[in-house]
Amino acid sequence: MDPFDRNPDVLWGVAEEVAPAIRRVTAENPSAYTFTGTRSYLVGRGDLALIDPGPDDPAHIAAVLGALRPAERISHILVTHSHLDHSGAAPAIARATGAEVLAFGPHGSGMSPTMRVLLESGAALGGGEGSDRDFVPDRELADGEAVEGDGWRLVALHTPGHLSNHLSFALDGTGIVFTGDTVMGVSTTLVSPPEGDMAAFMASLERLAARDDRLYLPGHGHPVRAPAAMLSWQIAHRRKRFAQILDALAEGPSDAEALAARIYTGLDPALLPGAARNVFASLIGLADQGKVRVQGKIAAGAIFERG
Numbered sequence: 001m002d003p004f005d006r007n008p009d010v011l012w013g014v015a016e017e018v019a020p021a022i023r024r025v026t027a028e029n030p031s032a033y034t035f036t037g038t039r040s041y042l043v044g045r046g047d048l049a050l051i052d053p054g055p056d057d058p059a060h061i062a063a064v065l066g067a068l069r070p071a072e073r074i075s076h077i078l079v080t081h082s083h084l085d086h087s088g089a090a091p092a093i094a095r096a097t098g099a100e101v102l103a104f105g106p107h108g109s110g111m112s113p114t115m116r117v118l119l120e121s122g123a124a125l126g127g128g129e130g131s132d133r134d135f136v137p138d139r140e141l142a143d144g145e146a147v148e149g150d151g152w153r154l155v156a157l158h159t160p161g162h163l164s165n166h167l168s169f170a171l172d173g174t175g176i177v178f179t180g181d182t183v184m185g186v187s188t189t190l191v192s193p194p195e196g197d198m199a200a201f202m203a204s205l206e207r208l209a210a211r212d213d214r215l216y217l218p219g220h221g222h223p224v225r226a227p228a229a230m231l232s233w234q235i236a237h238r239r240k241r242f243a244q245i246l247d248a249l250a251e252g253p254s255d256a257e258a259l260a261a262r263i264y265t266g267l268d269p270a271l272l273p274g275a276a277r278n279v280f281a282s283l284i285g286l287a288d289q290g291k292v293r294v295q296g297k298i299a300a301g302a303i304f305e306r307g
Contacts, residue, residue: 002237003230004185005222006035006186006221007222010030010036010037011026012027012028012063013025013028013059014063018223019174019215021043022043022176022217024039024217025040025041025042025054025063025064025067027039027054028060029054032270033190035184035187035220036220036221038055038219039052039054039219040053040054040064042067042074043149043171044149044150044152045150046071046072047073047076048068048072048076049074049076049077049078049149049154050064050076051169051178052079052178052219053092053093054086054088054089055084055086055088055089056088056092057089061096064089065093065096073099074093075097075100076100077093077099078154078167078169079103079167080167080180080182081162081165081167082106082163083130083163084130086132086181088132090135102137102139103137103140104137104166104167106165107131107133107134107135108133108165108195109140109164110160111197112164112197112200115193118298119195121298152171153172154170154172156168156169157169159179159182159204159207160200160204161198161201162180162191167180175213176213176214177213177215177216177217178216179208179216179219179224181219182201182208183205183224183234184221185221186221186222187220188237188238188278189201190277191281192277192280192281193281196281197281198285199284199285201238202235202238205231205235216230241278241279241282242286245283245292246286246291246292248263249292249304249305250306252305253303255303255304256283257276257279257301259276260275260278280300283304284298286307287304287307290307291307292304293306293307
């Protein structure tokens with residue numbers, strides 16, 4: 001049984017305290033990929049960090065700014081990754097507050113050589129939420145770099161996979177991590193090449209699993225209160241998918257779309273394109289390991305066979 005909480009209860013545009021000195025404002029952008037909407041987090045008291053400003057939606061921007069209490073200001077805007085539902089509001093909120101925008105780097109930063117070649121081939125499979133290709137932070141954060149404010153210290157953890165420039169943020173001394181889309185509370189994460197990279201994603205899950213955190217506050221869905229159990233399930237789930245792909249290819253060559261339809265039985269048809277992108281990402285990783293071969297060049301419609 002999967003560990004996700006799919007309770008659809010949501011308060012859009014309301015600042016909810018989800019942990020001491022942490023408030024959450026949910027954007028009203030529900031979809032098959034965002035669940036009830038993107039979560040933005042205000043961290044601290046006095047000078048605040050805003051993690052994931054959310055979509056460029058006037059109502060959400062007004063809700064985030066309206067959540068500020070007397071003597072509070074947003075001093076830092078931290079972006080987990082450059083999908084429009086997370087980074088889109090950054091310019092407007094930066095203009096309104098004067099806060100600096102911090103992230104791993106521009107859209108596409110950190111992309112592996114394999115994915116760079118795929119991108120340069122013209123592949124554009126989409127990431128579900130939409131890529132913010134114009135996103136450029138005011139300041140880039142390196143893996144392990146800390147940002148501090150009044151009573152808070154956030155440490156950047158480079159967790160690529162869903163997107164190459166994805167960061168998670170650990171709230172120092174609390175066991176709380178803001179996981180963006182790397183670990184969500186409602187479903188497994190879409191990994192869509194070339195911007196998504198399954199090998200990098202699995203390494204990110206393993207990295208988080210090696211930590212000892214007590215609470216994840218994700219970009220979508222409810223808080224994850226048992227991170228170790230969630231990560232154990234997700235890693236095992238992905239490995240099971242790899243095995244299913246190999247078993248299916250043992251019956252004959254196939255492409256990602258056909259494999260997804262065979263493996264993801266009972267899935268909402270609206271989510272099948274995303275499932276096919278996950279399968280494609282897995283096939284690329286399995287090809288790098290020599291477990292499958294591609295007939296011709298790697299492309300969205302390529303035919304794969306057992307290695």
